[in-house]
Amino acid sequence: MFCGRRAFRRLPLQRLQCSSKESFGVYPCRAFTQGSSSCSGVACSNKTVHVIRLDVSQYGLKGEGEINSSLAALTRLAYLDLRDNNFNFGGLAIPEFVGSFKKLRYLDLSRANFGGKVPPQLGNLSTLQHGIDLSENQLTGEIPKEIGALSLLRILNLSGNHISGITPEEIGNLWSLEALDLSHNGLSGPIPSSMANLSNLSMLNLSYNDLSGRIPTGSQLQTLTDPSIYAGNADLCGPPLSTECSQGNPFVSILSKHRHEIDRGAYLCAVLGFAYGLYVVSGNLLFSATARKAYFQFTDSKLDELRAVVEIKLNRFKAGRCQSMEARRVSSQNSITCYDYELEFGSPAPGD
Structure with a gap:
């Protein structure tokens, strides 16, 4: 990371460290900036010599090749914010070593133009509490089931990508989840019944996918009565939608949904x-x-x-x-x- 608009991968991150005299706050980084005396987004602990916060959001960074893997050396990192950059300028995916930040509690990679798949290594971030925001990128593939291991996670936002496939049942293991946004993707199949286990959920958005079947019911889901939560999913049925579910074979609607795809194939x-x-x-x-x-x-x-x-x-x-x-x-x-x-x-x- 760096201050200014130099190539992200060129930053000598091995030099990104704090001296024992530095306190939590602004980190002096003259050694790797262009005319800037400090990086306001780099912060150190007031008790240790470790970098615990890295925020280079809105710097307009552009990826060239790969993100420098020396970033993984920041083992005490608790806050990582790379939003509003352009890391897909060189076709960059979210680096797998992000899953090595075992102390991380907040991760924001939104609107950074990342491509590729959601790395399953995110499931290793067991201390994540505040949230994961990967919204409005170019992510593809499926939601990894490993994400269900983040039992302390409160916010999960994967909206505005090209994520497809079935929503994993493991998403029901996010016991602490308060907000879930999977809107504007290509998710298909039924809504997992395990979502009824999310007893703390107060904000849900599954709109504009290709979901089908009966909307699951649960003590908390029944309090989310806004039909716009499920807008843009023509084959969903049941409350709070006005569309009633057929009493026939539960797979009929799914087959009907994908019949045109079969015929086209x-x-x-x-x-x-x-x-x-x-x-x-x-x-x-x-x-x-x-x-x-x-x-x-x-x-x-x-x-x-x-x-x-x-x-x-x-x-x-x-x-x-x-x-x-x-x-x-x-x-x-x-x-x-x-x-x-x-x-x-x-x-x-x-x-x-």
Whole structure:
């Protein structure tokens, strides 16, 4: 970390240490800044020589390569704030060594343009109490189940990313959680029933995902009656929404939700198969004279067979039609003869 706008990874973090004379507050950092006499975001303990706070939010830092791993040497770090920077400038993911800060109680990486997956190593931060904020980044993948080990965590914000998959049941192990925001992601499947165990939850936002099924009920969840909590999830049902749940198979709504994805996948496979087959056939015909000769001989023979079958059918149809017309003609002549006889001699008397 540094003051100013130098590349983040170039900071000699091994020099980021406090002397025994320094107190909690501003850390003098002339050695690695550009014209700045201090870093207001670096603070030291008033009892030890360890850095316990690192706040470089809103410095406009840009990632180049990887974040310097020497940051992991700050083993007593309790507060880490990197928000409002641009660490994905070089395609940076949240470094796994963040999970080594065993004393960390607050982590804010929001709006820092991090990419990649949420590191499961965050589950090692057992002392985290105040919160984790990873909102409005470019994070992908699923929510790691290891996050359920953070039993002291009060705030979890993963909103505004591209996180997908099923919400893990382990999220119900966050006993101390007071605020949970998973909105504006691509989460699918049902809301885990374990969320009913979050007895301290007072703020919840699951809006604008692809969640489906019945909204779980619980003593605390039943107090969260604002329908906007679940807005943008067309296949959710049950209170506080006005949509009633079907009494049928619980998987029907999930299957219905993803039927268009299945149909789209089948259509894509069919198109790719057709394209591949066309490529193979046309390639053989284009580059192989033997294949072309065999192909045209085969098609000519099949066309001859088809033509013969069509001619036979047409001849039979014509013959049948001529016979029918002849039969109608004879029948018509007989009828006319009988009619003329009646006109000339009258109708025969009964018994004649």
